[in-house]
Amino acid sequence: MSGPTRRWVGTSWKMTKSRAEAEAWARRVGPVEPPVGVVPFVMPGFTMLDLVRDALGTGTAVRLGAQNGHWADAGPWTGEVAMPMLVEAGVSMVEIGHAERRAWFGETDHTVALKVTSAQRHGLIPVICVGEPAEVRAAGRSTDFVIDQIAAALADAPTPAEAVIAYEPVWAIGAEGRRPEPGELVDVFDAVARRWPVGEAIAGVLYGGSVDVDNAAELLGVPGCDGLFVGRGAARAEDFERLVEIAGRA
Numbered sequence: 147m148s149g150p151t152r153r154w155v156g157t158s159w160k161m162t163k164s165r166a167e168a169e170a171w172a173r174r175v176g177p178v179e180p181p182v183g184v185v186p187f188v189m190p191g192f193t194m195l196d197l198v199r200d201a202l203g204t205g206t207a208v209r210l211g212a213q214n215g216h217w218a219d220a221g222p223w224t225g226e227v228a229m230p231m232l233v234e235a236g237v238s239m240v241e242i243g244h245a246e247r248r249a250w251f252g253e254t255d256h257t258v259a260l261k262v263t264s265a266q267r268h269g270l271i272p273v274i275c276v277g278e279p280a281e282v283r284a285a286g287r288s289t290d291f292v293i294d295q296i297a298a299a300l301a302d303a304p305t306p307a308e309a310v311i312a313y314e315p316v317w318a319i320g321a322e323g324r325r326p327e328p329g330e331l332v333d334v335f336d337a338v339a340r341r342w343p344v345g346e347a348i349a350g351v352l353y354g355g356s357v358d359v360d361n362a363a364e365l366l367g368v369p370g371c372d373g374l375f376v377g378r379g380a381a382r383a384e385d386f387e388r389l390v391e392i393a394g395r396a
């Protein structure tokens with residue numbers, strides 16, 4: 147996965163959207179031709195993966211992702227979805243270790259590492275979510291915290307160069323989150339870029355947390371930021387399209 151640096155623009159719908167809403171979004175976004183080097187992706191809920199895949203259409207530039215996947219290939223894991231199942235559904239990327247999953251569903255650095263390994267064994271690009279809580283930032287330990295999370299996630303990765311990192315500080319995510327000043331992100335992006343150079347050791351480092359069409363360009367301007375991972379700010383198809391355009395100019 148070497149070559150020119152890419153710009154990734156992705157959205158996770160988390161636990162939102164009806165099938166009708168999902169289909170309308172995907173039908174509109176599917177035919178979009180992104181600017182050269184921009185890689186759009188969407189991560190719907192599991193029950194909508196086939197629907198969204200079909201609504202995006204064959205030949206779409208938009209990659210399909212899932213919001214989670216289990217580390218075992220199959221077995222007695224009630225309620226879980228295995229990476230081979232995602233592959234069968236047409237998924238090419240899988241989100242791993244989102245802050246909400248770490249906070250509510252017991253995800254740890256260990257389970258994140260297991261999932262990264264499984265995703266890569268099955269040819270999926272893991273989107274590894276990392277980010278410090280507010281108290282860690284207040285204590286001035288953001289960079290060390292994030293570096294440790296990434297190192298743990300990649301500890302057993304068969305091909306670390308084909309992993310995407312999403313830096314999503316916990317304090318910036320969701321309706322309760324605080325919009326970051328780009329300057330607040332510089333140190334973390336700088337430290338990650340030094341340790342895992344893009345194109346060599348990692349496929350891209352994205353920023354996520356309270357991104358929208360108004361702050362996208364300035365966030366993409368943070369050195370080492372290779373893209374955006376967006377929740378609420380990309381829920382509307384037209385906003386996602388704008389974000390893809392903005393990434394093309396950044």
Ligand SMILES: O=C(CO)COP(=O)(O)O
Nearest residue numbers: 319320355356376377378
């Ligand atoms: O968690 C996020 C993306 O995974 C970010 O969510 P928001 O963009 O809604 O803050």
